[in-house]
Amino acid sequence: MSDVIALHFDVDGEDFTRAGEASYGVKRTLKQLGINPEAVRKVAIALFEGEINMVIHADGGVIDIEIDNNQIKMILKDKGPGIPDIEKAMQEGFSTASDDVRSLGFGAGMGLPNMKKYTDSMEIQTELGVGTTVTMVVNL
Amino acid sequence: MSSSFFHSVTLERDKCKGCINCIKRCPTEAIRVRNGKAQILTERCIDCGECIRVCPHHAKQPIYDPLSSIDSFKYKVALPAPALFGQFHNLDDLNIVLKALLSLGFDDVFEVSKAAELVSDATRSFMQKNPRRPVISSACPAVVRLIRVRFPNLLEYLLPLNAPIEVAARMARAEAVKKTGLPPDQIGIVFISPCAAKVTAVKMPLGNEKSEVDCVIAIKEIYPRLLPLMKLAANDPGEMTETGRIGLSWGGSGGEASGTLTEQYLAADGIENVIKVLEDLEDEKFPELEFIELNACTGGCVGGVLTVENPYVAKTRLKNLRKYLPVARNHLGEEIPEEFQWDQEIQYEPVLKIADGVSEAITKMAILDNIDKTLPGLDCGSCGAPSCRALAEDVVRGVAQVDDCIFRLREQMHALVKGLSQLEGSFPAPFRAEQEEEE
Ligand SMILES: Nc1ncnc2c1ncn2[C@@H]1O[C@H](COP(=O)(O)OP(=O)(O)OP(=O)(O)O)[C@@H](O)[C@H]1O
Ligand code: SF4
Ligand SMILES: [Mg+2]
Numbered sequence: 407m408s409d410v411i412a413l414h415f416d417v418d419g420e421d422f423t424r425a426g427e428a429s430y431g432v433k434r435t436l437k438q439l440g441i442n443p444e445a446v447r448k449v450a451i452a453l454f455e456g457e458i459n460m461v462i463h464a465d466g467g468v469i470d471i472e473i474d475n476n477q478i479k480m481i482l483k484d485k486g487p488g489i490p491d492i493e494k495a496m497q498e499g500f501s502t503a504s505d506d507v508r509s510l511g512f513g514a515g516m517g518l519p520n521m522k523k524y525t526d527s528m529e530i531q532t533e534l535g536v537g538t539t540v541t542m543v544v545n546l
Numbered sequence: 547m548s549s550s551f552f553h554s555v556t557l558e559r560d561k562c563k564g565c566i567n568c569i570k571r572c573p574t575e576a577i578r579v580r581n582g583k584a585q586i587l588t589e590r591c592i593d594c595g596e597c598i599r600v601c602p603h604h605a606k607q608p609i610y611d612p613l614s615s616i617d618s619f620k621y622k623v624a625l626p627a628p629a630l631f632g633q634f635h636n637l638d639d640l641n642i643v644l645k646a647l648l649s650l651g652f653d654d655v656f657e658v659s660k661a662a663e664l665v666s667d668a669t670r671s672f673m674q675k676n677p678r679r680p681v682i683s684s685a686c687p688a689v690v691r692l693i694r695v696r697f698p699n700l701l702e703y704l705l706p707l708n709a710p711i712e713v714a715a716r717m718a719r720a721e722a723v724k725k726t727g728l729p730p731d732q733i734g735i736v737f738i739s740p741c742a743a744k745v746t747a748v749k750m751p752l753g754n755e756k757s758e759v760d761c762v763i764a765i766k767e768i769y770p771r772l773l774p775l776m777k778l779a780a781n782d783p784g785e786m787t788e789t790g791r792i793g794l795s796w797g798g799s800g801g802e803a804s805g806t807l808t809e810q811y812l813a814a815d816g817i818e819n820v821i822k823v824l825e826d827l828e829d830e831k832f833p834e835l836e837f838i839e840l841n842a843c844t845g846g847c848v849g850g851v852l853t854v855e856n857p858y859v860a861k862t863r864l865k866n867l868r869k870y871l872p873v874a875r876n877h878l879g880e881e882i883p884e885e886f887q888w889d890q891e892i893q894y895e896p897v898l899k900i901a902d903g904v905s906e907a908i909t910k911m912a913i914l915d916n917i918d919k920t921l922p923g924l925d926c927g928s929c930g931a932p933s934c935r936a937l938a939e940d941v942v943r944g945v946a947q948v949d950d951c952i953f954r955l956r957e958q959m960h961a962l963v964k965g966l967s968q969l970e971g972s973f974p975a976p977f978r979a980e981q982e983e984e985e
Pocket of ligand 3: 518
């Protein structure tokens, strides 16, 4: 069977109160689909980190989720500043977050490493001044 | 499976008007209106009591035992919940309530707050030995049931200890047997409860094979009978209470958490807030927290549906009563006794899934999405489901029809009427030719 379930979310920049909406929505669907709890957990954690990154580093963007029999694919696309050095950004503890953002409890530099850790594949396409697209896959 | 879903909420059919207040408010979308009456989808209900609170016609009623149910026991022990003490205006001595309970017909009392202090001790030793964080309180049965149907990833964080009422029941029975020499089954262990969720927890326990509580009586039911008896008791209340500050605090939100003596705790109350916290916990948003206390009712157990007083007033009263009490009067050793521990693991009940296999569910979800797109998105509830999406879900589950939506039905009627009016102007073939010729 070739059915694909597609979900779409707009992520508002600078609006922390709404961050997490995508994660809630996706979790709800995954549970209705009877996806195993471990996969739900991975998706929830990775997606929330990605969503927050879009809010604090890239002024929002869009998230598309595709679910089929074999995998859950998450595509997070923003028109932010881009990431100058991906390798560096991927290091645990690396962060360019402002003091304001840090005072909210973000900026530990653990987001991207966690996204990698909790997914089966992660790919970052980025161009300075144009934007960043992060694609993550959790296999079922 | 049906037996694992007993519920303490019933519908008085005559009173139900079939309005949509309850379907909209239910946190697990467990209610539908069918044939003009509300219906609870029993496997989804978590006994939180929201529908009881919101029903303007009082058609949703909590189930509990009548006071007369204690008569069948030779020796009756009352187990008052901490929340009971917050119900009375100007109460300054817990003993007055205890003595009034004795005059009401009980042979003895065993305060749940006493067991609560021991559970607080046991929680601390559990947390010392087990590094997994955060620990989520399991004392509110509605929350445990919510986690069981919606948050499988959080089951392993639940504190695997019995709620104070269960510990109290076991201790009270053992004590009574010793005191009276009666066989255990002639002793009635009677919980004076703030909520209906506890009724379910007694009839269908999670974490335990069987509850030691024999009857559950509503605070609101004995409240009016206690008042005059308390007036009499006030003259010579005696000294019975074994409750300390920690035990009494369990009656309100935050009490259990502060009993863990950690600073890093979060206490949320009210079912909607609880759900938000659980969602966030599932996303691992709170790495620094040690303990999470969750109460389905606003204000904690003082906000239970079987209480009489406004929860905020009751909470303030508990705070005032607490002032003169020692921090704690009950202590446990290092080891957690067996009667404090769950003897069963709690299993995930995936009641929200729309099909058994993932691939079948995906197919159904695609259909569901398409149906959802054809609905008006008003979430008006006229179809008996809480939202358009929920109706779409019911349709793919095979328990509703798209035409249950009056807007869809209206569209179809429009189409029908249009078809009819077109038909009106046209004639069957034998007449048509003639007519045209005439023109
Ligand atoms: N979408 C993005 N657009 C631009 N820069 C980004 C984006 N995502 C991450 N970065 C950069 O990569 C760095 C590391 O990201 P990461 O998520 O690991 O840490 P953080 O967001 O700074 O802190 P934490 O996620 O622990 O709160 C960020 O500080 C930021 O400079
Ligand atoms: S918060 Fe207390 S009163 Fe309310 S449902 Fe839970 S246990 Fe019962
Ligand atoms: Mg980040």
